[in-house]
Amino acid sequence: MAILIRSILNLDDDTSELLTLAKQACGRVGPGTGRPPLGAAARGASGTAYPGASLELSEATVICGEQVAIGAALAAGEESISAVAIVLDPGGIPVPRDHGSHPCGRCRHLLADVGEAAGHEIAVYIADVDLTIIVVTTSGELLPEVLGAILRQKLPMVEPRVGE
């Protein structure tokens, strides 16, 4: 069950660091479309944390901060992700300042898939920009009854072409 924590001081150092990294990433968004910038950070199995910022491109090509952070971690060679932090900075946008942003459905599926591939759930921390409202949940809780690896298992293995 998700829990709500009112201060970053109530979290361990690793989680505080992850949330701070996500907050710092908020300002690093791409071309603006006026939407609130979102920062994320993913902790790899090695313990290293990777930031990610939402890429606010044309409508259908927007890439969420969670995807960028998880992608950066996996691209750097991390075998799995243990935790993801998400921070929403409303900036000048008229949305409540004391408000985190729960991951969208696509990001939930990404979290579920990455967690399932590693054989464990991923801890998810969702915070407002002041880091005073922090929701602690998991990849599994965010996407119940998911159809997971069934599709992946059925995908054909592609043999590398050599010497053509």
Place this chain on the structure above:
Amino acid sequence: MMTDLPEIAPADQDLLCRASEVAKNSYNPFSGYLVGAAVRTATGEIFTGCFMENTSFGMTICAEPAAVLAANTAGHRDIHTIAVVGGYPDKPEDAGPCTPCGRCRQVLWELATVNEADIEIIGANLALQAILRTSIVELFPHPWPEASWAEPAVPNNG
């Protein structure tokens, strides 16, 4: 064809049948997986859609948004119920009920928010033997964006 499912209302059995039939039209050269969806509006109209893969993988279109788009294109956004049927044709009894992926849940949540009403979801395997009855509020906890008509997204225990 549809076996007798006494616990499923006739109208919902019909919806499952429509989803099952349209699943055969799936374009699935990479996975071979079939998915069909059928939505019923509050006024009783039914629209269907099926799975369409893409070489890029990332641009694959699921059956659920295809059905939702068919309804919206015809001017109907008041989705009341969606049936989703999926599986491998050579093993129709395998696997559990097909359920919407995360991206589809976000699409369904948008409609639920527009209508300020939950959407009933009926998922099934191809043999229509494993059936899950649920709803978008259940499948999309802690929703984004939040909605006042649904359950509080975060328990206030901090």
